[in-house]
Amino acid sequence: MVLFVALELLTRAELVTPAYLPPASEILGETVSLLGRSAFWTAFWATMQACFIGLGIATLVAVPLGLALGLSKWAHKAAITIVELLRPIPSVALIPLAILVWGRGTEMRVALIVYACLWPILFNTIYGTHHVDTIGADTARVFGMGRTKTVLRVYLPAASPFIFTGVRIAASVALILAVSVEIVAGGANGLGIELQLARELGDLKLSYAFTIVTGLVGLAMHFVFEAIERRRFAWTTQAQTP
């Protein structure tokens, strides 16, 4: 970790192409001062808002759907075929269409994020229901639990570590999509829009600072989700990224 700093200092001492890479300390200074500006925080919250609304809707749709598909063999086969057809369509290819349909506001961002986040959550939910211990399900049947109750009390908790992994993957997808939509489509507030603005100003330092800050946001999201995962799902060891 200390060597990471040393490496940064090396680029600073080199000074070969200051037009391309400003000294590390100056970028760092710019990044820190960025965190003190209110404009940054409005952009940050706008992006986060779109991310989390999209992620929330995608979770609410994908989890019940995934449970249903995971439990029925026939529905599973049919649905997988449809999913395999739809999934290769890159979500960003839908940006131009979404702009025409929903305009350039938050609504459009959320719609695209929902589409992109749906797949990882759906797949992990299906995967999770397939990994439920059959003894649990059989026990539920012995105790005369109804179908809905079995799903809610046995399958959902047992699959939840997998579902959460899906949500965690989807969160990074959401950030990627939010930033790309903002860069391509513009709009009122957002990290991608600030990035774009910095480029239009030709401000190299600011561009670096915003790119780094976006990375920090990504890291922060990753750590938050990982912390939740470790705390909530400490009882399981099988929750892994498939």
Place this chain on the structure above:
Amino acid sequence: MDDAGADAMTWIRAHLADILIRLAAVAALVGFWWWATARAQSLFFPTPDTVFEAVWNDWLTNMGESWRENFWPSLKRLLLGFGLAAFLSVVIGVAIGRSRKFGDYVEPIIHFIRAIPPPAFLPLFIILLGIGDLQKVVLIAIGVFPPILLNTIDGVRSIDPQQFDTAEVFQIGKVRRVTHVILPAAAPKIFAGLRISMSIAVILMVISELFAATDGLGFRILQSSRQFKYVELWAGIVVLGVVGTVLNGLLLLVERRVLRWRVN
């Protein structure tokens, strides 16, 4: 030849229900699309027949021009970026996987680069590299670099130490140790990384072309939307979906060939 035919027949018979249900699913999807769009009569959502007609008329009948103007520029960027990143990350990945010390130096940097959503690099790269192909290739390369690299490192580190001892005993040289011991053993993991990266590469290719481009598949979609040609826009989306599927399929074919020796 007859044997192969008989084999195919038994395979079809065994999987008949499976095939039928898959066909039914596709039919249901198209049927639903048809029903919903015909009912809605929305300008934004054209019926599938008009979309497929547009795919045929705009893309397939003048394939020469589509290829030159859209497919080739896009594929060139994608393959260059993907190839560059794959080569570099396998080389660096083997080095990191073999040397703890080098890994300690470089890994924090890689993890930070991975945390940055790749499209966020786009404005910065436009300043640094202009709006030409170079910027698009570098954007694709940096986006697919971390997954391949991390998988390669993982693959190299999980090689059974006994394999190295055996190589030592047989006095196999350093270079041949890399090509004959390390790479084959790490290949399954490397391919897992490549597969994840392919879809990222397609996404980044499209993004880079939605912004400051004059040709490519993404550019064509953007142009249709600017001219409010909804049917053409949908046709472009369908074509991109097919391109993504074909690229994934090709990669799977390569993987199956390279990893044929693997018993699984």
